[in-house]
Amino acid sequence: MKDAINNKLKKLNADTESIYSSLEGISEEKLQDQRYGWSIIQVLSHLNDAETASLKYMQKKVKAGDKMQNAGLGSSLRMGLTNMVLKSSLKWKAPSYISSPPTYTLNEIKSKWGETRSQIHEFVNEYPDKWLDKLVYKHPMGGRQNLERAVDSFIYHQVHHVHQINRIKKQLGL
Template identity: 30%
Template sequence: MTKATTLAQLDQLDQELSRLFRQLERYDNAPLNQQPTDGGWTVLQVLHHLILAEEASVGYIQKKLSFNPVLEKAGFRAAWRLFVVDFYFRMPLKFKAPKGVDREALPEHADFESTKAQWESQRRALRKYLSHLPDAQFDRELYKHPFAGKMSLRQMLQFFGMHIKRHQSQINRVLKEVG
């Protein structure tokens, strides 16, 4: 796993994010802030959850690298951990969000354009950060998923994609109800 393949993965994520934004640009803030009848998150709360999850992931990496740790090379175990996350995400079950990215951390009301700008800014900062990391970091278990454990940076980005896909169905369900 190289820096180039990881940044290519980020390019794909950014394309997926652009598709999500194009889908949501058709709505004004009212339906995007309307809570579904099941009491779940609004569309903009889902977006903020995803933003916070990515932000926390990058924060973990930055903190981890600040003390120059010895990092294991990502191999079968890291691939297995990502597989487990993917497996659980494909299950039609609800999962409790970790503290810091749960309902308590989400805004009651938000603006789509500022939420979009926040996420885009965060992604630009992630790209800049990854671009400046030494190549040797990209095949190491540097990221730690809150439930599954240690993975590589590329696997972190794969998780980001899975996470968005998981919540895309929730977004579609809420939009169908409130839109």
């Protein structure tokens, strides 16, 4: 199962590299433009912040060890529905606690996000196999989930925000 999780992390990283490729040649000024809501950089910052917060939660939760609850059909169904919504291009207002993500240069966010991803990889590789079905992650909409579904949520969250990045690029005439 850990091989499957690592393969999903590879996909997540490849998808992130595709985002970066799609931004090549766009000026920092355009990447920072907030005329239409969040800037492209703020979207990237939000994705990194969400993964960072999720990792911190999992690092804390894993301290409970064997006392963590087992995943079941209900958690799987909730996350499946959540991922369907995230894959769509539907828009909704961000919760107030993330209403204004920080702004960085593209190189700064690449560095920060790269560090977050390295920490996620390390967490996954050190995570005990016997806990792979434990509820170590909590998604705001999908509820408590196991490690594999946590990584799935990162993938679908990113897919959701690619729609947003594409909308922003279109509004900016890019």
